[in-house]
Structure formats: structure tokens, C-alpha cells
Amino acid sequence: MHYYKFNISDWALHTAHLSLVEEAIYFRLINFYYDSEKPIPVDLTSTVRKLRMRDSLQEVCDIINEFFCETENGFTHKRCDELLKEYRKTNKKNKLNGAKGGRPSKTKDSEITQVKPTGLIKETHVKPKDNPNYELLTKNQELITINQSNSEQSNKSDTRAKEIFEFWCETMNKKRSAFSPKRKKVIEARLKDGYPIDEIKTAITNCSNTPHNMGRNENNKEYNDIELICRSSEKLEQFRDNAGVTNEPYQQSNQSYADRVHEQAESALKAMEQGDPRDDAGDFLDVF
Numbered sequence: 001m002h003y004y005k006f007n008i009s010d011w012a013l014h015t016a017h018l019s020l021v022e023e024a025i026y027f028r029l030i031n032f033y034y035d036s037e038k039p040i041p042v043d044l045t046s047t048v049r050k051l052r053m054r055d056s057l058q059e060v061c062d063i064i065n066e067f068f069c070e071t072e073n074g075f076t077h078k079r080c081d082e083l084l085k086e087y088r089k090t091n092k093k094n095k096l097n098g099a100k101g102g103r104p105s106k107t108k109d110s111e112i113t114q115v116k117p118t119g120l121i122k123e124t125h126v127k128p129k130d131n132p133n134y135e136l137l138t139k140n141q142e143l144i145t146i147n148q149s150n151s152e153q154s155n156k157s158d159t160r161a162k163e164i165f166e167f168w169c170e171t172m173n174k175k176r177s178a179f180s181p182k183r184k185k186v187i188e189a190r191l192k193d194g195y196p197i198d199e200i201k202t203a204i205t206n207c208s209n210t211p212h213n214m215g216r217n218e219n220n221k222e223y224n225d226i227e228l229i230c231r232s233s234e235k236l237e238q239f240r241d242n243a244g245v246t247n248e249p250y251q252q253s254n255q256s257y258a259d260r261v262h263e264q265a266e267s268a269l270k271a272m273e274q275g276d277p278r279d280d281a282g283d284f285l286d287v288f
Helices: 008-015 020-036 045-050 054-067 078-099 134-172 181-192 197-208 233-240 257-273 279-287
Strands: 069-071 074-076
Touching (some): 008 181, 020 078, 134 181
16 A cells, blocks of 8 residues: 555544654654554564654654554554555455456436536516515524534534543643643544543552653653543543553563563574574664
């Protein structure tokens, strides 16, 4: 797949918290995903080398952990998989049409062109009866009612979103944080999806009880912004269902993916010194 639609506003919303290097890495990984039409391999060694990101291995791991899901087939990305599914469906349809000799022929109804106007009025104006403004006033009244209804719904949505934001500020001790348009947008999006306020609050609470998200990680960086928690339905459900996590101190012995890759590299070097002709040993030495 060598072409896909790029939504600038969505990209800006989801990557606003990234540094310039992290955003560039994320963009390269997305392009690689579409170009290969399959998940990113769990062993990132070859991918990192192909994308010329060997000097930013830690940033690569951060982006993978935040935006991708690890499966037995590799690191998957929900949005990419949806677009690839649509692309394959369209491609299959085009192949079937090609086998039949091209696109389906037009029906007779589709061949009928627009009737050429004569410029003559078929009906005369009907003289209004009784109060000539009655109908107009009725339509204006309906318009006012609709506008009032929309305004009430908007105010209700603002109130619910504000309640969730204030709960997040209190839970995460972010009392000086601003209720920015980006934060408001993702909260309202999850409310529009049908998630109750209590479930969103549960997701916030569970996030606050997760050591990794509260900064107890190898980067000493917090991943607990309300924009992250409500970024998508999948993210919200992930935090919502992550119940029972205790706020235990971060254990330095827990290896990150980067640490595991370094261990594999050392193992490959040792194997080469012992004369083990493994194909992947040279790849590890090239990366490090």
C-alpha cells in the first residue's frame, strides 16, 4: 500500500505531546507499516536499521509502547489495520471487476440526463389566506426550538466533560492544568461513544494506581494525561479494565525492551567470537 489519506488535525491532536524526534520516528513507523502491509516485527533490530533510527533506540521503544500493541504476530496498530482492511477489500473488488471485463455497465436510469429548463413557471403563486406571516412565524419558532435544544445538549456535554477533567486534576494532583480544547475534545469523544462518567473516572483512578504511568519507569516520565487516557476507546478500556493494580515502587530489575535488545546483541557478539555462524549476529553488531 503506497498511498493513504492523512488527517492533519487528528495527527496534531495525537502527537502534540511528542518531541520533534519522537514525532518523526512515529511517522516513519506508520509509513513502514502501510508499505509492508503487516505488523512491525517484535525484533526491532532489522526495522530500526532499515528506517535509519539506530541512534534513537530508546525513543523508538517509547513510541512502540505508547501507540502499538504487542501480539504474537508483531506490534499492531488499530488505525493502520482498519485502513489496510478497507484497502484490501477495495483491491479485491477491483480485481473481480477486472476479471469480468471492467466496471459494471451503467443502467438506463443513470443514462438519463437532466431535463433542460424552459424558463417558464408551471405554477402561479398562491395568494396567502388570513395571516400571511403565520407560516413564516411557525418556521421561525421551530428553528428557535431546535437551536435551544442544541444549546442545552452542548451545555450538558460541557458540564460532564468539565466534571471528568476536574476529577482527573484532583486524582493526578494536576490542579494547575488547563482545560484545553484538545483535552475537552477527547473527553467529549468518549462520552459520545457512550461511556458513562463513572467508567471514565474508574479508568483515571486505575491509571493513577499504575506505577509505570505515574513515572516509576526507566525514563522517570509520567504517562497519565487525560488526553492519553481518553485518546481512543481502546485506551480508555485498557485503563478501565486494569483494576487491582497496586502503586508499588518501580523495580529497577524489570528490564525494558531496549535492555533485552542489548542483551541479545551481547549474546550475538559472544557467539561470533566462539565461531558460531549465526545470520543475526552480524545484524546486531551493525546496529550497535
